[in-house]
Amino acid sequence: MSEAFSVPYFKENFQQYIERNKDVFTKTHAMNAYYRSIVGTLINDNLNKNSEIVRRIRNLEKAYNEVKNQN
């Protein structure tokens, strides 16, 4: 299993979310919904420093772009 909040971790999660919702959401819509829900969670986490929150969101964004460009 990938390290939590790493790029591979978010990629796996995007792929699972797309797969689970494929009957109701297009790939892009599923990805945008997952992205919004994760950012909402990350920024409400008061245990972490802002630098760590920004690092995690950057990993999420990178994973988003990598999964989006996959066939």
Added chain:
Amino acid sequence: MSEAFSVPYFKENFQQYIERNKDVFTKTHAMNAYYRSIVGTLINDNLNKNSEIVRRIRNLEKAYNEVKNQN
């Protein structure tokens, strides 16, 4: 006009984005697409401190929730 990156600013932008895309996106899909695009932009802004980036994303999240719950 609202102060840039404030909650009212993001609310206005969500509403404009929903309106402009209403023929192709549902309200939720438009909001998620806009949200993703703004977060992607905010975190790639190296001019701002992490605390300012997190503050802006929190405003975006708050605006999202307020617009989402409007009829």
